[in-house]
Amino acid sequence: MAFSPFARFRNFTVENLKALLEVYPDLAEKMSWSEAGNLVENVSKGYKKTAYQQACQFGLEDRGNGNFRVQKYLYTFDDDNLLKYMEFWMKTYFAPNPYVNSDEEPMLIFCELAKEILDKPDLRIDYHDFFERRIGGKSEDILMNAIKSYCNPLKYEKVGEENYFYIEQQNAEYLEKQISFIETEFAIPDPKSRSDFFDRYKYCNFCKFHGISASLPNEVDTSNDNTNAKRVTGGKNILLYGVPGAGKSHRIAKQYCADSRRIERVVFHPDYTYSDFVGQILPRVENNQLKYVFTPGPFTKMVKKAWKDPGKYYYLIIEEINRGNAPAIFGEIFQLLDRKEADDYPEDVVGESEYGISNYEVAGIVYDSPEHEVRIPSNMFVLATMNTADQNVFTLDTAFQRRWQMEHIPNKFVFETGSHALDSIQGTKVDWGTFATVINDKIAESSKDISSSEDKRLGTFFVKKSELDANIFPEKVLKYLWDDAFKMDKEAVFDPKFASLEDVLDVYETSTEDKLQAVLREDLYTKMIKSMKERFQFKPEEDDQ
Numbered sequence: 001m002a003f004s005p006f007a008r009f010r011n012f013t014v015e016n017l018k019a020l021l022e023v024y025p026d027l028a029e030k031m032s033w034s035e036a037g038n039l040v041e042n043v044s045k046g047y048k049k050t051a052y053q054q055a056c057q058f059g060l061e062d063r064g065n066g067n068f069r070v071q072k073y074l075y076t077f078d079d080d081n082l083l084k085y086m087e088f089w090m091k092t093y094f095a096p097n098p099y100v101n102s103d104e105e106p107m108l109i110f111c112e113l114a115k116e117i118l119d120k121p122d123l124r125i126d127y128h129d130f131f132e133r134r135i136g137g138k139s140e141d142i143l144m145n146a147i148k149s150y151c152n153p154l155k156y157e158k159v160g161e162e163n164y165f166y167i168e169q170q171n172a173e174y175l176e177k178q179i180s181f182i183e184t185e186f187a188i189p190d191p192k193s194r195s196d197f198f199d200r201y202k203y204c205n206f207c208k209f210h211g212i213s214a215s216l217p218n219e220v221d222t223s224n225d226n227t228n229a230k231r232v233t234g235g236k237n238i239l240l241y242g243v244p245g246a247g248k249s250h251r252i253a254k255q256y257c258a259d260s261r262r263i264e265r266v267v268f269h270p271d272y273t274y275s276d277f278v279g280q281i282l283p284r285v286e287n288n289q290l291k292y293v294f295t296p297g298p299f300t301k302m303v304k305k306a307w308k309d310p311g312k313y314y315y316l317i318i319e320e321i322n323r324g325n326a327p328a329i330f331g332e333i334f335q336l337l338d339r340k341e342a343d344d345y346p347e348d349v350v351g352e353s354e355y356g357i358s359n360y361e362v363a364g365i366v367y368d369s370p371e372h373e374v375r376i377p378s379n380m381f382v383l384a385t386m387n388t389a390d391q392n393v394f395t396l397d398t399a400f401q402r403r404w405q406m407e408h409i410p411n412k413f414v415f416e417t418g419s420h421a422l423d424s425i426q427g428t429k430v431d432w433g434t435f436a437t438v439i440n441d442k443i444a445e446s447s448k449d450i451s452s453s454e455d456k457r458l459g460t461f462f463v464k465k466s467e468l469d470a471n472i473f474p475e476k477v478l479k480y481l482w483d484d485a486f487k488m489d490k491e492a493v494f495d496p497k498f499a500s501l502e503d504v505l506d507v508y509e510t511s512t513e514d515k516l517q518a519v520l521r522e523d524l525y526t527k528m529i530k531s532m533k534e535r536f537q538f539k540p541e542e543d544d545q
Contacts, residue, residue, distance in 0.1 A: 012058075012090070012146045014082045020055050021074055056099045059089055059201025062194055073203040083150075088209040089201060090150040091178075092186040095135070098194045106191040107134065109143070110151055111179045117154070117167055118175060124157075124166030152288075174290050177283045185209075211284045211293045231310035233378040235351035237337050239321065239401070241386040242409035245459025248385040249319065251409055256383060257315045264302040265317040268324030274331040279361060294361040299333060304366045306380035314380045321384040322396055332357050336376045337403040351378035388455045411459055413437055415535060420465060427470040427515040430528050432463065434535075435516070438528050442492060443485055456485040470515065474508045478519070495521055 055061045062069045074085065091110045096102035112134060116125050127147075131140045144163060148156045153171040157164045167175055185208060189196035199205075206212070240248045257263055266277065279296040296304070299316060306314035327334060336353040356373035364370040376382070384404070386396075413421040413433040421433025436458040443456050458477070467476055482501045486493050498504050504519050511518040517525045 012054075012086070012142065013149070014079060014086060016054075017058060017060070017074075017082055017086065020058065020060060056194070056197075057093075057097055059198060062198035069198060071198075071201060071203070073206070084210060085206060087150045087152070088206050090146050092182055092200065092205075092209065094188045094191070096191070098192055098197050106188050108182060108186075108188065109135075110147070110154075111182055113147065113151075113165065114154065114167075114175055114179055117165060118172060118179075122166075123169065123172065124164050127163040127165050130165075171290075174283050181282055208295070211282060211295045229310050231348070231377065231379055232313060233348060233350045233352075235306075235313070235376065235378050235380045235382075236339060237382045237384075237404045238407055239384045239386060239404040240407045240409055241388055243411050243455060243457045243459045244387045245462030246409045246411045247459070247461050248409050250461065252315075252317060252383055252385070256381065257313065262305070262312060262314045263317060264298045264305075264315075265319065266298045267319040268321050268326065268329060270324060272324040272329055274329055277329050278331065278333060278359075279365070281361075294365065296362070296365045300362050300365050302380060303362070303374070303376060306377045307366055310377070310379055312379065316380065316382045318382070318384040320387065322386045326396060327400055332359070334400070334403075336374070337382070339376070340378075349378060351380075352376065411440070411457055413460055420460065423465045423468055425468045425473055425516065427511070428517070429514055429532075430516055430525075431532065432468055433460075434528050434531050436460070436462070438524060438531065439481065439485075439493065442524065458485075471509070474505050474515075478504055478508065491521070493521060493524060494519060 060071055060074070074082070077085065092108070093110070094106045094108050096104050096106055113125075113130060116130060117123055127144055128140070131143065135143070144156075147154060147165065153167050153175060154165050155167060157166065186200065186205070189200065240251060242248055266272075275297070277297045277299050279294055279300045281292050282295045284291050284293050302314055302316040330337070335355050335357050338354040340349050340352050340354050342350050353375035356375045359374050360370035362374050363372040366372070366374065413419075413436065415421050415433055419433070421431065421436075423432050424430075425432060425435060440457040458480075462480075463473065463476055467473060479501060481493055482490060482504060490498075494504060498507075498519070508515050508519050514525075516528070
């Protein structure tokens with residue numbers, strides 16, 4: 001490896017962070033990219049590029065898509081909190097970052113250094129050796145100073161000309177847990193995405209890292225307990241299901257809530273656990289003392305928000321609920337899914353959990369009293385989505401399903417001006433809606449088990465408009481049809497001459513004529529063209545083929 005993880009402007013200190021913050025006015029997101037650059041240049045002559053790079057590396061600013069954003073919450077921080085930010089930033093920082101022109105595989109520097117220390121019998125390593133093997137390039141001294149300042153419990157020692165990092169034996173277990181926490185909660189996102197890098201250092205993640213339970217800037221203020229105000233009612237558990245791409249998440253935003261301040265969204269997957277969902281006890285260092293503190297998960301956070309703000313509805317959204325072991329993830333929280341109904345309870349409690357549970361950690365976070373009985377408040381919805389094509393990944397048993405109001409999302413293409421159905425598939429004469437409709441009809445008739453085959457249909461939003469690109473469409477749609485929907489009967493859709501998916505993709509991508517005509521069965525392609533003519537959307541060319 002040979003890249004410089006940092007711009008060589010000044011060392012990474014709290015004072016340097018404050019100096020950079022002073023360059024940018026609050027609400028700086030109203031500035032354009034060029035205005036921000038000129039501002040830096042006016043304050044630090046000759047350092048426009050390196051100051052900008054350093055601010056980006058700090059997670060301080062983002063100049064994506066011609067806009068400019070800064071982490072506004074840092075303006076409210078005193079020196080102690082800025083020091084905490086530096087620890088959060090340095091321990092979760094990865095390099096090469098999106099602003100470094102490098103093809104190297106990114107790494108979480110703190111975690112990799114710490115793991116090498118833990119692997120040594122004497123719990124110490126030569127820093128120069130680590131830097132040369134794992135990073136290379138310049139900035140060796142800058143990185144060393146940052147690690148010395150913000151990577152407790154790592155300790156530094158200089159012996160002659162050699163620099164060493166080490167830990168004391170009693171801190172080994174804490175360090176192992178912190179590495180696990182960072183690699184789980186702050187895994188490296190898309191390493192080329194600058195917006196993902198900026199979002200990594202938002203206030204919500206600062207709070208997550210330090211185990212802080214606090215309301216976030218620009219989010220609903222739950223710091224004042226107004227639970228005696230009148231509480232809205234009618235919260236439900238609703239499970240939206242349908243084929244992949246039918247628009248389940250879109251329905252949630254359109255019909256229920258699109259306000260990010262009142263939403264907590266999670267995605268279930270095979271490794272997702274009760275601790276991820278409800279919360280877990282994690283180590284934290286305060287005033288050089290190791291403490292173990294309960295860190296709330298999304299369920300607990302949302303119950304608290306809803307409880308503290310009774311006049312508004314709040315929504316916990318679980319995407320892909322059946323891709324995780326839902327009963328195990330819910331654990332005893334499963335009991336709370338039974339809601340009070342209007343036929344049996346007064347109107348002012350309809351939607352509240354019918355039965356409460358004892359959970360000291362959750363109660364302590366939500367009600368500030370560990371003895372309080374935990375219930376889902378009446379102003380909180382739990383919304384879940386499920387792709388029917390994935391229904392056998394983890395089966396939802398009857399006892400679990402009956403606690404949800406099931407809502408099927410129909411897979412209906414609307415051929416109206418401006419609709420996604422009429423977006424053209426690049427390199428062909430066929431629009432997306434026509435292609436998908438003909439293919440879905442074929443899926444339905446290709447198997448006697450209609451319910452099973454329907455699960456494989458193409459949803460209305462299976463692909464976005466941008467994914468109808470000639471290079472993206474075959475990899476996403478044709479591959480799905482070959483590997484999944486028509487896995488056992490490929491000749492039902494594709495020209496029988498193709499022996500492999502590789503052949504299909506090669507012909508599709510290199511064809512200078514209609515790309516779909518080159519790979520599909522002739523009768524299917526003809527049916528698509530005929531269907532378009534009947535809707536008067538297709539204008540034939542010359543001989544009309």
